[in-house]
Amino acid sequence: xxxxxxxxxxxxxxxxxxxxxxxxxxxxxxxxxxxxxxxxxxxxxxxxxxxxxxxxxxxxxxxxxxxxxxxxxxxxxxxxxxxxxxxxxxxxxxxxxxxxxxxxxxxxxxxxxx
Amino acid sequence: xxxxxxxxxxxxxxxxxxxxxxxxxxxxxxxxxxxxxxxxxxxxxxxxxxxxxxxxxxxxxxxxxxxxxxxxxxxxxxxxxxxxxxxxxxxxxxxxxxxxxxxxxxxxxxxxxxxx
Numbered sequence: 001x002x003x004x005x006x007x008x009x010x011x012x013x014x015x016x017x018x019x020x021x022x023x024x025x026x027x028x029x030x031x032x033x034x035x036x037x038x039x040x041x042x043x044x045x046x047x048x049x050x051x052x053x054x055x056x057x058x059x060x061x062x063x064x065x066x067x068x069x070x071x072x073x074x075x076x077x078x079x080x081x082x083x084x085x086x087x088x089x090x091x092x093x094x095x096x097x098x099x100x101x102x103x104x105x106x107x108x109x110x111x112x113x114x
Numbered sequence: 115x116x117x118x119x120x121x122x123x124x125x126x127x128x129x130x131x132x133x134x135x136x137x138x139x140x141x142x143x144x145x146x147x148x149x150x151x152x153x154x155x156x157x158x159x160x161x162x163x164x165x166x167x168x169x170x171x172x173x174x175x176x177x178x179x180x181x182x183x184x185x186x187x188x189x190x191x192x193x194x195x196x197x198x199x200x201x202x203x204x205x206x207x208x209x210x211x212x213x214x215x216x217x218x219x220x221x222x223x224x225x226x227x228x229x230x
Contacts, residue, residue, distance in 0.1 A: 031216055033216075040223075041222065041223075042205060042220035042221060042222050042223055043159070043205075043218075043220050044220075045217050045218070048216070048217075088157055090157075090159065092159075094216055102149070102161045102164055103159075103161070103216070103218060104161070105151075105158055105159035105160075105161075106158065107156055107157050107158040108157040108158065110157070
């Protein structure tokens, strides 16, 4: 059974039209991450939540926001998607902050911007 | 600065051949963790192995083996008797204890194609 579930798997949006991607987990992990992976590139961390504490990467554009209403769910909001935001967005969770444990990844949400 | 380098962008082998994927890392931390992940066409990143910086013992798991050498800052991954199902993108990654965020720094990935 999938432990990290991302919805939708595929999202098409128009330039500038806000989009929300969701991630849910059944692992009860306290850390949730959002990564952006562009075609043929390595995943790049956008931000993460350690419990309710939000940690933004320094180079994450303001266009990207996140919400974590409870332990199980985390959302990625892209306020005004540009063509350069087309990518696979990966959600991941970990129990020990990734330092000693492993990250569990969802299958990703592929975003297309028209 | 921390960095992970996977010099091989793409590798193509014929089924049953052995193949080694290279990974070289840079870090100033004395405590760190190294990982390998597999990304099949479905997109999910699948955890393969974690190694901490104090454990240089090589590991074998079925057809997979890993060679960790701190002297050369390398953490190479070998698939023995490759199969078509091994075709995927493989990422090597580094996590530093000092970052305190669990942030994974990924290499650029190596695309492995195993032909029947």
